[in-house]
């Protein structure tokens with residue numbers, strides 16, 4: 160049984176990480192054949208799959224927004240994704256809230272006015288959860304959007320920071336999220352430095368928030384590098400397949 164006192168000892172966290180260390184992060188783009196864009200984010204023990212469809216026609220038509228695309232974001236946890244779940248599935252208050260904030264993130268990142276009267280769906284399915292799934296989901300959704308060829312102002316990056324006692328740490332896992340003092344998930348656009356999402360659970364002082372912001376902006380660069388690398392590898396695979404197709408003709 161893990162207790163709060165176990166979370167931070169001698170400068171190290173329970174899993175051996177220092178305060179600034181991220182959990183192992185692997186991002187793979189283009190993992191689904193049927194979706195226009197997709198990405199799998201494996202982040203610590205989190206596994207989140209994102210798929211993008213669109214831009215497509217809005218039905219019923221009167222719901223369409225004449226000057227721009229509507230983003231339809233859906234975050235959902237699979238019934239087998241967490242230890243505490245008991246096979247219950249479907250949207251709940253938490254997943255509806257996360258879907259709503261994700262929608263706002265993507266609306267502010269996608270160049271929506273390039274696709275008037277259309278809709279773009281971003282599905283984020285949490286297959287396995289261990290703290291930080293909303294930021295993992297949005298990070299995956301961003302890669303899936305880029306993989307679908309949808310133009311973005313920049314790739315949104317999600318990352319959280321939080322306090323364990325007096326120690327501010329980056330990328331909280333589930334124990335740290337549940338037993339720690341506070342946590343702050345954020346989504347930023349690293350290129351412009353804009354903050355697209357900032358939520359807070361618990362209490363943080365002004366100085367704490369400032370420190371959390373600095374740590375998140377620094378750590379986000381590592382996440383962004385993985386996003387870009389995943390997209391590069393996906394493009395290379397597609398180019399190789401296209402070449403193979405031509406050679407076979």
Ligand code: CDP
Pocket residue numbers: 236240241242243244253288289290291292293294333336344
């Ligand atoms: O996942 P995130 O940190 O964005 O959201 P949270 O509401 O702070 O949840 C923290 C963690 O608690 C999740 O990542 C899951 O590991 C776990 N959780 C769960 O297993 N089942 C839920 N219905 C809600 C949370």
